[in-house]
Amino acid sequence: MPELPEVETVVRGLKQTIIGKTVESVKILDEKPLINSKVPEFSRFIEGRRFTDVLRFGKYIHFLLDNGSSLVAHLRMTGKYIYQDVLLGTEAGPRTEAGPPTLPENSAHLRIIFYFTDGSKLFYKDMRRFGTIKIYRDGAVIEEKARTGPDPFEKIVTPAWLLEKLKKRKQAIKPVLLDQKLLSGLGNIYVCEALFKAQVNPFLPADRLDENMAEKLLAEIRNVLRLAIKKNGTTISDFRSIDEKSGEFQAMLQVYGKEGEICRKCGSVTISRRKQEQRSTYYCSYCQGVD
DNA sequence: CTTAACGCCTGAAGGC
DNA sequence: TGCCTTCAGGCGTTAA
DSSP: OOOOOHHHHHHHHHHHHHHOOOOEEEEESSOOTTTTOOHHHHHHHHHTOOOEEEEEETTTTEEEEEEEEEEEOOOOEEEEEEEEOOOOTTTTOOOOOOOOOOOOTTTTEEEEEEEEETOOEEEEEEOOOEEEEEETTTHHHHHHHTTSSOOOTTTTOHHHHHHHHHOOOOHHHHHHHHHHTTSSSSSHHHHHHHHTTTTTTTTTTTGGOOOHHHHHHHHHHHHHHHHHTTTTOOOOSSOTTTOOOOOOOOGOOOOOOOOOOOOOOTSSOOOOEEETEEEEEEEETTTTHHH
């Protein structure tokens, strides 16, 4: 589900809510997300620790702890973090004003609950159970970061840098842009949108893009991601921020999920869909010069 | 080294 | 109504 803008939206929400909070205890309802630790080790790792910061690299969420260790989480398709503030008024009676919905601890797909010392909670839900949470002691998180490519916003990423990388790839440009070791953060939605905006043929071999195309493509990748972040991401079916709000970028989608609709740019042909590496690519055959 | 298929999971939607 | 197939914001592994 989530790509860079959705992860950024989640991270911003977490920054505002959990920094400075100390984990009193953790309840693990499903150990599958714990990729490199078992339940007892994970509990010992996190209990008593205070979150000092929450960062993002690519599509990863990086939780920093007060002892220099880290948690690194990936949402994959359906992972989500939901923050629940201290429930006020439970002693004096039910709240009357509309507050955030409370999440029952037996709700569907709940995997992990972090209980903070102040009474607030962080829920981790994941319907499909693809999401992961890894633990890293001290600075070991560097190794994980080294395995992912730079964000498209990083300074080293220039049109010349991109062109150089693309020259080494004979594969079609679309699947190449999904390779997180090249550039991190793009997923199926924003790749389709950026290629459309840049008017690049998704099936064109990556090594055949010229300087102008690479420059335009990088500019549109950044534009699309920036705008999507501003809109708090895209909600197709179930993406939600940590306070369970939907994103708003879906209203601005030009091609993703628009098969059969008239192209908003040229107005002359309908949007097509074709599989590349088992994944749907949406495009305008006219605007993007596809045969 | 790159590339492409498969597997991991659950649930929704569409065809018959 | 029910059954079967396909599809889904991702990516690690494996085999060629």
